[in-house]
Amino acid sequence: MSTPTGDTGNGDQQLGKSRRRPSWLWLGHQEGLRASVIAVISTVVVFGALALVVVNSPEWPRVRDQFFNPDDFKASAPDVFGGFILDMQMFVISMVTIPTFALLIAVMRSFRGPAFFPVRLLATIYVDVLRGIPLILLVLLLGFGVPALQIAGTPGGALFWGVTALTLSYAAYTAEIYRSGIESVPESQRASARAMGLTQWQTMRYAILPQALRNVIPALMNTVVSLQKDVALLSILGVREAVREAEIYTARTFNYTSYVVATLLFLAVSIPLVRLVDWYAVRDRMRRGSVGTY
Amino acid sequence: MAMVRLDKVEKSYGDTHVLRGIDLAVGEHEVVCLIGSSGCGKSTLLRTINLLDPIDGGTITFAGQEITARGVDANAIRRRMGIVFQSFNLFPHLRVIDNVTLGLRRALGMKKADADERAMTLLNQLGLGDQVDSYPNKLSGGQQQRVAICRALAAEPELLLLDEVTSALDPELVGEVLSVVRRLAGEGMTMILATHEMAFAKEVADNVAFLHGGVVHEQGPPEEIFGDPQTERAQDFLRRLREARRI
Numbered sequence: 001m002s003t004p005t006g007d008t009g010n011g012d013q014q015l016g017k018s019r020r021r022p023s024w025l026w027l028g029h030q031e032g033l034r035a036s037v038i039a040v041i042s043t044v045v046v047f048g049a050l051a052l053v054v055v056n057s058p059e060w061p062r063v064r065d066q067f068f069n070p071d072d073f074k075a076s077a078p079d080v081f082g083g084f085i086l087d088m089q090m091f092v093i094s095m096v097t098i099p100t101f102a103l104l105i106a107v108m109r110s111f112r113g114p115a116f117f118p119v120r121l122l123a124t125i126y127v128d129v130l131r132g133i134p135l136i137l138l139v140l141l142l143g144f145g146v147p148a149l150q151i152a153g154t155p156g157g158a159l160f161w162g163v164t165a166l167t168l169s170y171a172a173y174t175a176e177i178y179r180s181g182i183e184s185v186p187e188s189q190r191a192s193a194r195a196m197g198l199t200q201w202q203t204m205r206y207a208i209l210p211q212a213l214r215n216v217i218p219a220l221m222n223t224v225v226s227l228q229k230d231v232a233l234l235s236i237l238g239v240r241e242a243v244r245e246a247e248i249y250t251a252r253t254f255n256y257t258s259y260v261v262a263t264l265l266f267l268a269v270s271i272p273l274v275r276l277v278d279w280y281a282v283r284d285r286m287r288r289g290s291v292g293t294y
Numbered sequence: 295m296a297m298v299r300l301d302k303v304e305k306s307y308g309d310t311h312v313l314r315g316i317d318l319a320v321g322e323h324e325v326v327c328l329i330g331s332s333g334c335g336k337s338t339l340l341r342t343i344n345l346l347d348p349i350d351g352g353t354i355t356f357a358g359q360e361i362t363a364r365g366v367d368a369n370a371i372r373r374r375m376g377i378v379f380q381s382f383n384l385f386p387h388l389r390v391i392d393n394v395t396l397g398l399r400r401a402l403g404m405k406k407a408d409a410d411e412r413a414m415t416l417l418n419q420l421g422l423g424d425q426v427d428s429y430p431n432k433l434s435g436g437q438q439q440r441v442a443i444c445r446a447l448a449a450e451p452e453l454l455l456l457d458e459v460t461s462a463l464d465p466e467l468v469g470e471v472l473s474v475v476r477r478l479a480g481e482g483m484t485m486i487l488a489t490h491e492m493a494f495a496k497e498v499a500d501n502v503a504f505l506h507g508g509v510v511h512e513q514g515p516p517e518e519i520f521g522d523p524q525t526e527r528a529q530d531f532l533r534r535l536r537e538a539r540r541i
């Protein structure tokens with residue numbers, strides 16, 4: 001039970017310390033003040049050295065003007081930020097459409113019995129095909145292809161079809177996550193729900209899914225993190241989101257600072273998101289570890 | 295008239311022919327104990343009765359209706375039976391009270407208030423009144439099994455199936471569960487129970503069925519089966535239990 005920090009604490013305190021709640025900046029096991037000091041010093045040294053190498057490189061002044069120009073930063077920021085708002089809107093919409101559609105597919109795939117074979121087959125084909133198409137191709141095919149068909153009554157916008165492509169592709173992956181969660185629930189749970197006279201659907205809804213979803217929250221959160229960035233793919237359709245706006249600015253001024261603006265905006269959202277996912281994953285592990293399997 | 299009747303019931307899992315023609319009749323208010331060595335098919339038999347496992351041959355009749363016939367609404371039949379499993383199988387994400395009311399509300403369509411009231415009455419009767427808001431993993435094995443019994447009783451079943459309900463319990467917790475079963479037997483509940491508790495079987499059973507080779511090899515009142523078994527297999531089985539001091 002002793003640690004190399006030479007403490008005078010008793011065993012109970014040790015236990016308390018190792019069980020402390022994970023902080024939002026949980027980066028792994030760090031014990032004691034000495035360890036923290038070492039961590040800070042080595043971080044400063046490593047990043048300082050890296051910065052020196054970059055700043056002293058022969059082409060740095062030119063790169064600085066092209067990528068980190070304060071004037072261009074100010075000039076491009078409003079448009080890029082406006083585009084980024086659109087990115088976040090698409091992100092939020094997809095966060096509703098993807099889980100909903102994915103759940104439908106996962107449940108379709110999990111129904112038992114010969115009567116449901118066509119349903120299972122359909123869901124399986126869907127997942128296999130959609131997981132096999134690179135997202136960028138799907139975005140191009142739907143974004144340019146469907147509007148070109150000019151089918152009466154279909155929405156024509158690239159924005160609409162872009163988000164649809166995103167939804168269709170991500171739903172295939174997300175459905176697989178759900179399905180792994182559904183399959184992680186022991187068969188005996190299904191048996192006791194059916195034994196009460198619940199239908200297959202009710203069993204899924206009230207007994208299986210609540211447990212399945214809890215099991216896959218960390219995996220789902222990771223999907224959210226990559227989705228937050230992949231909305232930028234819709235720029236290839238000409239949707240005027242952040243990357244597209246940055247591109248427009250660059251084409252006009254031959255200066256790349258607008259890309260840095262877009263990068264910073266995406267980071268501003270994704271870093272807290274990633275921290276949140278990590279924090280949750282650790283908390284989840286701890287909770288399971290202390291409670292044990294049920 | 296028998297409440298439950300099995301005629302030549304057959305069941306295979308792949309190449310394992312588990313049930314090879316089970317004949318069994320259980321009268322109303324009767325308690326029948328299934329005994330037999332591990333793997334002889336006691337659990338399988340109970341699962342076929344509440345239609346969790348489809349049978350491959352024979353018929354099962356329940357309250358005058360052939361429930362293994364085509365087109366029978368299995369959910370409707372299951373609502374009239376209760377089953378309790380060896381490993382409790384409570385829903386870990388639901389509080390005790392919600393475990394008990396889930397079937398009432400979703401399968402029987404009862405209102406929440408009515409379902410809660412009925413569940414509370416049952417839970418109180420089984421000494422779980424102060425656990426209603428707990429989650430199952432906070433309870434002892436004995437408490438969990440009593441919750442599972444409440445859950446099975448909630449829909450006021452005509453038949454209760456109990457599958458080795460004390461096997462997963464620590465010895466000191468067996469008594470609290472058995473006393474519940476004893477009380478149910480006293481109240482006239484029709485029950486089929488698979489059990490390794492021979493002393494208990496002797497006490498509560500009206501009839502004991504010894505399963506061997508996929509059939510009911512010998513059956514009769516407990517005094518006869520335990521006191522004077524006729525078949526060699528039953529004699530063997532009981533002798534081995536005696537040697538292991540299980541009787």
Ligand SMILES: Nc1ncnc2c1ncn2[C@@H]1O[C@H](COP(=O)(O)OP(=O)(O)OP(=O)(O)O)[C@@H](O)[C@H]1O
Pocket residue numbers: 307310312331332333334335336337338339458
């Ligand atoms: N779902 C299943 N799939 C395949 N084989 C099974 C399945 N369920 C049971 N079996 C097999 O059927 C046989 C009977 O099993 P069952 O659980 O009914 O026995 P049991 O009498 O209840 O035994 P125990 O006293 O150990 O509980 C065993 O050989 C078992 O391996």
Ligand SMILES: [Mg+2]
Pocket residue numbers: 336337338457458488
């Ligand atoms: Mg068994």
